[in-house]
Amino acid sequence: MSEMRPLLPTGRFSHILVATECSEYSRSAVALAVELAQLFSGRITAMHMLFSNPEFESIALEQLRTQELNAARSTGEMKKWVESQGVACNVEIRRGVHPHREIIDAANACDADLVVMGRRGRRGLARWMVGDATARVVAEAPCKVLVVPRGATLWRKTILLATDGSRYSERAGVVATILARQSAIPLRVVSVVESKGNQKRMALATEAVDRMLEHARSQEVVVSGEVLESHPPADALAAEALRVGADLVVSGSHGRTGIERVFLGSVVERLIGKVSCPVLAIKGG
Template sequence: MVATTPSASTMPGCILIATDGSDDCAGAIRTGIALAHSRGARLIGLSIALDNPEYNTLVPNLHEVAEARARAALQSFIDEAGASAEATTRRSADPADGVVAAADELSADLIVMAESDKNILTRMMVGDTTAKVIGRTARPVLVVPRSAHIWDKRILLATDGSPHSEAAAELAGHFARQAGLPVSVVSVVTSSHSDARRKEAERAVAAAMEHLTGQGLQAEGQMAEGRPDEAIVKAAESAGADLIVVGSHGRTGLTKILLGSVAERVIGHAACPVLVVKA
């Protein structure tokens, strides 16, 4: 049975887009706004004013400078979203903590962030702030590459039967229904997996397929073999999917603080938005 996230029936009624004003955030802003407009959802832009108590004693006007920078970072969001959207800043010594706290305070159903903080040495991993937000919040996080846009072709759901994957299946079905899109389901095994583990993967695909088709959605399923993150991205590309939905952690992943390595690497590889879901 697929688990239901607390807000799955109404998600997303409130969308929070976190931006630092960089060009990397263009895709997150564009996609978050389009999603909010398609749902008639409350739309909030957020920027964090970095607040370091140690430096505040050395630079008396540091609060004002940080706040001014945070407001300036929201300008591109305001220009694109229009007058009906809200824009707010929060002070925090850690940007990730600030985003998570604001999402809780504002009762956001979905956090939208950029695939940022990346360079040639870390191009296959998600940006540090985004990874920390996913690790610290219980809310779904949509990570959007700079050039990406809202999905209009197909959704790919990656599952391994874990509670996080079951929650991901619920939201994948929600987004598919809302957009009228088909869903491809994939579960990945490696050459080292036992027959029992392969059977578990087959059952995970079958359960997700039953859940999706039971809601009247068009769905297809497959097994793939290889390194999980690479196989998931390849399956999305082969299916023509422009949204990937994954659980934040797999069957053996750490569940309390860190973002699971498979989800993190999927985000690092994928050219399309990736929705990361927790149970």
């Protein structure tokens, strides 16, 4: 095995942007963001988008005003509740046509460390993916993205880390280790290969897992790891999450075209759609 090089530092959670619809789909996302902010002494910006464009505003001005009043009331109640939990909260209401664009612009504007958003579910069984807005935010956001299904809570059992040895998944490993240590729960590290008979791929996968194990142990985190043989990768990761009872999955959002391209685009989206727990996508920036 080659000599281990130092892992890149990452893992801030000081400013969390929560994209909220003020609906049942975003309620769990807001509650989890509050718990995360409490854990890391962070603050929250709650962003709500109103659909609006010049044509709509010209024919439905009264309707838009009603929407603004309702949004102000709902976000105001949310801000009051968040602050009652001891977390500083700012509220931002944006107008736009595309939710993903407004979320990304808001994350850039407030220099967010993390975007938290609720998951509505799949759109289009042929793709086995989550909604288009969620997929676009995961792909284009400037920071980490946490996708939260309805009913999810802060992780208290096991964190599953998926790695392919790329710089993207190394960052994911650092963040997963921080979260496991801060939450005092075990970390499970896996890498996926299509065939263990491919010695080159197995060597890469084994090194990737060993590297994360060494880092986690250096941080006094209880950790175990394994190379899994399966295809497609998202199915194997989802099955492993269920087997170990993971209540958070952490992965890089992109990666090298190495070990079965575990983290390229649609695979992460498929994984989000297949697991019942939150998924944290770590960006490469």
